[in-house]
Amino acid sequence: MSVDGLVGGLLASEGGGSCHLVPEGCGFPAPNGDIFFFDPYLTLSILGINFEITKAVVLMVVGSVIVVTFFLVAFSRPKLIPGKTQLVGEYGYLFVRDGIAREIIGKDGDRFVPFLTTMFFFIWIMNLMGVLPFAQFPVMSRLMFPAGLALIVYITYMYLGMKHQGPWGFFRNAMFPPGLPVFVYVLLAPIELLGLLIVRPFTQAIRLFANMFAGHLLLVTFSVGAFYLLSPSIIGLIGSAASFIVVIALTGFEMFIQGLQAYIFTLLTAVYISGSLHAEH
């Protein structure tokens, strides 16, 4: 916002209007979906398709580099007595191995631990971008990022299921679990098939996306509110301070949600892989 606008707003509020400091006239400028769209820094045209390099893409590359560099530093020269970085890396790795892979998949889950660990930390860093100063945009609040991850998971568990149970056996085991009355299958089979093919990747992507979307929108709403309520009056200052305190509290809450959503995404990945490896649920 420009200095002129700020001064104009100040004058307007002193002149008896209740427009606070917002230059764009009265009324609360509630944030909407537009805050998730950025102007591209540059546009690459490859084979007639435009690839726009926006803030989200830049943050994703930065996040990938952070994750890759961290694990390279932590594990490239492993020592018997781990240093600080290696200790943190091992702690994260063990968390995924013992808490997710072995708990859900079982003994043969160990070969999926690198995949799950990378996925967990990648999503976590992407989400943390939402509260990191200067970044302050959760990359996963753009649907196509979680959709891409969900697609990777989808291909993985489809391939594993068809490999371990056979192409037909995979669907048969999911649609017709043994030991149920016949009329139940009429209901169960379509639901299970739909779940396997569409609902699983859809909900997995939407869950991560919507959590980050809602969290970011909430933070922006209260940040804008704190600024909007700021006016040279006691009530205005109290309202603004209250809104700002809510922003700080919500930031803490968001950090919890971000870790939780990364955990849930990885957990569901493990559950799907487990369902593909073993026929019984």
Add this chain to the structure above:
Amino acid sequence: MSLLAEVTGSLGSIGYGLAAIGPGIGIGIIFGQGVQAIARQPEAYGVIRQNMILGFALAEALALIGFVAPFVYGK
């Protein structure tokens, strides 16, 4: 055609409110029962917590879809 009742304003907000009822109840039940299970059998904490979070994630998805839908089909 005469109108009996009319809703104006943001229908998306009302839709989200309606969509949040079911998952709200569901999540309450999940965590309530989860805490009860942990209290009864503290040594099974790991398994219970895991399944609790899994159930929470599945129930929560409905509310989140309800949250996103107004933005997608908004105005």
